[in-house]
Every structure is written in C-alpha cells, then in structure tokens.
Amino acid sequence: MSWETVIGLEVHVQLSTNTKLFSGASTTFGAEPNTNVDLIDLGLPGVLPVANREAFHKAIRFGLATNAKINQVSMFDRKNYFYPDLPKGYQITQMEKPIVGKGSIMINVDGVEKLINITRAHLEEDAGKSIHDLFDGETGVDLNRAGTPLLEIVSEPEIASAKEAVAYFKAIHQLVTFLDICDGNMAQGSMRCDVNVSIKKEADDVLGTRAEIKNINSFKFIERAINFEVTRQIKILEKGKTVVQETRLYDSVNNETRSMRSKEAANDYRYFPEPDLLPVVISDKELEDIRNTLPELPKQKEIRFIAEHKLEESEAKILASSKAMANLFEDATSKTKDSNLIAKWLVGDVSALLNKDNISIEESKLSSDNFATLIERISDKTISGKIAKSVLEDIWDSGKDVDDIIKDKGLVQIQDESILENVAKKIIENNPDQVEAYKGGKEKLFGFFVGQVMKETQGKANPQSVNEILKKLLA
C-alpha cells in the first residue's frame, strides 16, 4: 500500500520591534533574567495592554510580500491556560480576525518550484521562559521574553515531505529577513515552528489523524523530526492501528518524537474577544505607505542584478538568495566597479566556504568592508587571484583586515618586470630538457614554465606579466 504524507507548518516569527507587543519593555535578547519586564508583562492586577503599532506594520509587510489579504480591521482574542511563564493565565492572540489573511509563498525543492498556500498570519504575544534544570527541585521563570511580538504563520496542509517542509521554512526565513521584520536568528529562537504531520492512503480524500510536533527551531531538526514521525505513523497504520491526535515533542538527542503531557489534550483554551483591546484599524493610506516602502525581495533583486550588472541568471539567483549575500554584493559593487569579479568570488569561493562550514554569512567572520577591499586588491593587481584565495581563507579563520594580512605576510604582487624576467631566465636555464621539448612542439609545457615562475615567486607574480615574459623568452 502506498502512503501519502500531509504536513502543515505553524511558523512563529519573532518580530524585530524595539518593544513588546503590549508594553514599553525592551525586547533585547540576552538581557539579565527578568530585567526586560514591565508591569504589564508581569500581568499585575489592574494593568492594561496597549498595542504596538510597529508590530502591525511588520506583519503587514509579510502579508503584502505573500500576496495576502490584509485585514484592515483586526482584533485580539484571549487564549486561556495556566503555565508559570504565562503571567496573565491567558495569551493575547488573534483568533477570529487576524491581521493577515490568505496568501502564498513559492518554495524550491531540488530546482522544482511549488506554491504553498498560507492560511493566515496573526499577531500574538510570546510567553516567558521556564528553566527546568538550573535549580534543585524548582523551575525558574524568566519573563524577559513574555510579551515579545510573534507573527504566527499558518500554512495549508499542502506540504508533502520533510524536504518540502524545510524548503518552506527556509523560504519563510528568507522572506522575513529580506523584509527586515525578523532577525532570523534561529539559535536565539527568533524563528520556531510547530509541525502537523498526518498520513493517509494515497487514494483517500480525507486527511489522517495528525500529531503536532511542538517548538522545533532548526532546519535540521524539522527534517529529522518529520522523518521520524512519518515512519512512526506508517508503522502504526500498517499494524492496522490508529494514530492518536496529540502533541509531541522532538528530542534531538535521541532523534525521536514523544508524547507530551496527556493533560494538554484535555485543555480547552476558551478563546473569547479580548475586552481590554478594541479593534485595530489600518487606514488605506497607512497600507499604501507600507506597500510603497516594501524592501526589495529576492526575485526583484535577481532581476535587477541581471539588468544592472549583466550577471548570469544562476549567479544572480545565488546572490539574491539571502539578504546578507546580496548586501555583500552591493556593498562591494559600490566600492569597486568589477561586478562580475565580485559575483564570481561570492558564488565561487565564498559560497564554497559557507557550505563547507554550513553557516550563514552573518555567522561568518567576513565583513562586507573586508570583502570589498579584497576584491579591490585583486582588481588593482595588488594581489593575484591565487593569493586572494589564501587571503580569504585567512579572513575566514581570523577575521583579520585584508590589507593587514597582505602586509604581514608580504603578499604584494610582483609587478616589476625585470625581477620576473630574471626569475624566468633562471627557470629556462635550469630546465633545458623542457625547453627543448617545448620548442619541439609540446606547447602544453608552457603551463609548466608558468607554474615554476609562480612557485619561485610564492604566487606573488602577476600571471599576465609572467605569460608575456615567458612567451618572449621562449620564442
């Protein structure tokens, strides 16, 4: 029998506002516990929430970028449950009238594009953090994160595999960072997702019973958790048993999902309209202003790069794929003219290093200034391409300044032709057999002479000059 996997994702994107959704407390990451907490975040008796308009603007940017319907009148609801890091005993969220309605996003799996529909995206407040393993017999509660604005993006159950799920999550990640509405920092929990997985027979129209895997915060874990869950559910179904609808937790250490407290299932959130907050109305003009100031998105960047810099489509695609990469490219083009050289380095060596270490540009030690200088030194012939490669590797490890590396290691390219000529003459003298063979018609040996000169000059010779000199001497 053939099984079909159906996946829906709820992605929680932490919006990069200065303050919380309902209070004037800072959202800075990494502050001392319980210092970014206002009266409102603590849920003290008598306090009232006041919505942060910027959070709405950021949510709208996402909506516009996914061709979604923007609900210009949106409302908040309360979701009631008890947990120590939920100070009010309810979470303020948008159930009935979310700010962003139906939209869609394109994903790309191994070169094949697929449009995934987005059901809705709504604003809600984050909970605080419970720390279970720091104190003997007690759980510590830190409310710094409580009240941070989240945009919860809910997909239609249209994702068919773990790979597609990762591609979808990556597409959202790319979009929210381009839109500058989220810092995209997964390690700090700026993006997390809940994954709904169900299995059905291929021929069935009705979806199978789903399990929800909560709170996954890395591309790798999404893939692993889904793969585990799919296998688990198929095993159950093949035994003729039924999957239980429940909430599960992904354990990355043992690479498995397991059932959370069964009481979760008994929860009834008793949603109702938040009486402390009136409907928030976005005016036509406000919406237009946001539309007109929407940052350039990957596809638009790609088209512009091709037009402005005469790049290959494949190059432009890679350069436009992440905001940091595009910034690196544009910063460098503003300093040196040779955009093809810049593109070549980014698509080639820089991308290779990123892949090797499996990191993003933000996580690397390569700054945009340093990269632009590196390109400048190649085009002004201070260093050769070969030397540049080793300089880049040096930067990658140490983060040092390009000019310092060149100076400290004496890597400046030898431009003086008389020096190069002397070296070439010496090489020709020391290799009479090769000279004879070359002159006898073995032209491939020319490369040998170039190589020897480069070796002798530790790569610092300008390859073009070497070519010319050797041609003259061997004629």
Place this chain on the structure above:
Amino acid sequence: MLKAKEISNKELIQETFDLIESNSHLNAFVTLNKENALNKAKAIDNKASDLSLSGIPIAQKDLFVTKNLRTTCGSNMLSNFIPPYSATVIENLENAGCISVGKTNMDEFAMGSSNETSFYGNVQNPWGENLVPGGSSGGSAAAVAAGIVPAATGTDTGGSIRQPASLCGITGIKPTYGRISRWGMIAFASSLDQAGPMARTAEDCAIMMNEMCSHDLKDTTSLNKEIPDFTKNLNTPIKGLKIGIVKEFDLSTLDNEVVKIFEESKKHYESLGVEFVEVSLPNINLSVPTYYVVAPAECSSNLSRFDGVKFGKRCKNPKDLEDLYIRSRSEGFGEEVKRRILIGSYVLSAGFYDAYYKKAQQVRRLIKNDFDNAFSKVDLIMTPTTRGSAFEAGSMNDPIQMYLEDLFTVPANLAGLPGISIPSGYVDNKPLGVQLIGNSLQESQLLNVAHCFQTSSDWHLRTPSSEIR
C-alpha cells in the same frame, strides 16, 4: 465640602481618623493610610496649596491599586499585596490635592451586592445595626453615609456604586464606560467595569468627576471625548426635559413603599417641569441573565493571573505545580468568586460558547439598541435603583435572588451608559434611591437633574445620626 478653612488640614485629617476609629464597628476600612495622610496634611499646612481639592480626605475603594499601600480587593488572595504602582484615578485625585485616608472594604473582587463576600468581614450599613450597606462598594458607601469622609471612590460593574449608594442614602454615579481610566483598577469584567464617585450630593460627585476623568494613554478603552467641567451646568433649569419610564419594568412586584417613593419623586420632578413618557426597552428583562454570562466569562479570565506564581497568595508546601495552582486559588478565593469563575469557564468552554457567551453578547447588542431607540424619544430614563431598601445580613442565601438585586442597575453597564442613584426617600427609616440613566456622555445632564432635585429636597441631607442616634 471643605471650603471654609476653620481648622488646619492636619486637624481635619486627624479628625477623620478619629471618626474611622469611633465608627470601627462599621468595618468600612480594610487598610488605613494614616501616617502618609497626616504627613501630607502637615505639608499642606506648612505650604499652602491652591489645588482644587487640597487637603480633602477621600476614602479609596480597595480595588484601586495604591503604590506602596496594601491593596486587597476584598480577597485573601491579595492579603499581602503591596502594589508597585498606583491607579490613574488615585493619581488624579492625589494630584488634585486629595488625601487618601484609607482603603475601603468591598465584596471580594467586586463580586457581590451586600459586601458579605469580603474576606475582611461584613460592612455594617450606618442606618441599622444588622443591615448590609449593599455592594460591592459597601465600605465606600458606609464611610460617606456615616460622615467619615465627604467622598469616596467606587467602581460599578453591575451596580456596585449605585446600589450601595441607594441603600446607604448617598449619591453615586457610574459614568459612561470609558470616561474614567481603568488603569490600576483590578479588573472584574473589563467591558463593564467603570469607576465613579460616591458622595453626599450630586454637586460633590461633579467636583470629584472633574478630577477623576482623564484621557489615559495607558487605557486604550478610555474615551477620546472632551471632558467637560461637570460643575458648570449645575443649576440649569430642567423644565421641559423628557424622562422615560420603562414599560417593561413591572413595579407591581416591588414593595408598596418602594413604589410610593418612586411615584413621589416622579411628582417632584414634574413640579420642576419635567415631562414623563413611557418608553419601551423590549429586551431589558434579559439584562440580568445576559450580565451573568458576560461578567463571569470575563472574570474567569481576568482572575487567572492570581495563580500563586508572581504575586499574591501561594499555598503552603505545594507538592507540585498543579497542587500550587489549585490550592493557592482554592484557598485564596471565596465562594462567590469561585462560583463566578466556574460559570465563566463553563460559558466559554468548547461546545457552550455559542449558546451562552456569544448569545449573551448578541442580546447585549439588542439591549443597547433598545436604549438607542429610547434616547431618540427621551432625555433620560428613570427607574428605581434597587428592588428595596437595605436587607439584613445573612438573609439572602440564594445566589440568583442576590443576582436579581441588580435588575435595575445592570442594563446601564451592558450598554455602557451613565447612571446615577439619588437619595429619594425612606422605608422604615432606611434610605432608598431612584436611578436616572442618561445617554452616552451625558453625565453633566444627570448631575444637573440630580442637583436640581437635591436643591429642592432634603433626602440627601439626612444622616444616620440625625435619624437614629
């Protein structure tokens, strides 16, 4: 109020505390602010202040949070709660020069109509030894009625200012929803709660209103509308004013004496040139059941923050988190509060939401529409404030019977309209009020009509001591 300065501010405040002491049997106060109050009075004596209410002693309902002064909301849950901030109402009054002498007793979390649900004991109505003062602002009403303070703050979710005002023989107004900031008011039912003043006269209520109202950016449900000088229009003739009498309220079920007082005050208004017309509010008799869905629903959620984690009471030696929650809340809340939380959870729970909560909010709109229609025909609506005068403590044991006490007061809360209770007569030496309900934002008119009534009658001037002592 204190206009003629014959004694020093400090003497006045000291006298207030002496009165609190000599009236301690009323149990009107939960917490006193003696040292601060006396210091503030002394400071004014040393350096004269031209603030409008400089040196006036005020009693604050213990539902308003007061910075560094214990705020219990009538509950064991908050028996040790020292707030780190003050309510906007408290700040407004204190900035106007008022001296908060203490926090008044109240039904627990404002849930009750007799002040019998307070963790800190019953409040005695100054008009009779075993009589309830009404609720939930029972302590404030008793403190004003006994002449301890010239005015007090109250809050009104379903009648909690007007009902005790009626039962204690004082004037109390619940303004339009949103007129006074809810910041720092411990929430019972957010869409119904509204603060207001309680005082002997409508004029004093107007003076208080001038200071209590403000545009508050911290409360987004506070109104953006201009705040008038509420004292300015007092004494405007009311000749030609049209007052509606609600056709659907069957007064024949009430005590003869109550009906008599209502009819007599009608005559009094007629003598001032007012015309009475019958208006129909077809859904008005569904107000109490509507209220007892909406208010508990909001309360069940609002009171979830009292969980023993960040502030307030925590049970002793919780064995795990669930035990902590359940015992802290079960020990911290009284019976009536628990009852309402349960009703609220029930009407919001899956499968019942549409039949109860949503239904009630729909009926609520019908009730509001009824008022809108009525106010296209009349300026004000007049009803009794309460079904009767003060009853004996312990005499009302059936919750529903108690809920029906709110029959005449809850409609104004559901529709967000202003309402005032005016002392209008006595039944067996017990005071009784009559209620006027105004259209949205028409507090000035309500206060003026009440003031005109009071300048031509003396019900509001009678005090328990002049009557019974």
Place this chain on the structure above:
Amino acid sequence: MDKETVATISYLSRLAFDKDNEDKITKDLENIIKFVDQLESIDTSNIDPLTSPLEQTAKTRVDEVTAKNRKEKFLQNAPDANEDYFLVPRVVE
C-alpha cells in the same frame, strides 16, 4: 450540569472543592445556568455580538522603550524567588 462537568470546569479553572461543597456547587451552577438559559428564548440570528460598549477603535503605541528595570521589586513581591527568577515547583516536561 453534572458532577463530571463541574470537575472539568473546576480543573480548567484550577479550583478544587471538598466533598461537602461539591453538591452545593453543582446545584448552584445548575440553577444559575438554568436561569441564564432564558436567553434561548430570543432570536439573535444576524445580530453582531457586542463585545465592548465603546464602539470605537484602538489607540496604539509607538515602538519606543518606556519601561525601566524593576526586577528587584517584582521578585521581592513574589511568593518564591531567588535573585534572578520566580520559582515554582519543578515542572516535568
């Protein structure tokens, strides 16, 4: 309204009642629900629920930090806390 329903909503509300009170609470709730069942009598189809009597729209806030650190005071007010965290009995996930 039966005891099982009362048990469910009691749990949702994190409240508990001893045996003596259970019967009384069940009876009270039953009466109250019966009382509010009057609402059934009226046709409300196509009527918009009124969730706030103030039919206006929300005022919002600009995105500027206004709060100050009050950690010490907040933790002091807590029933159980150490110098950094509010504390509750260990939660097992």
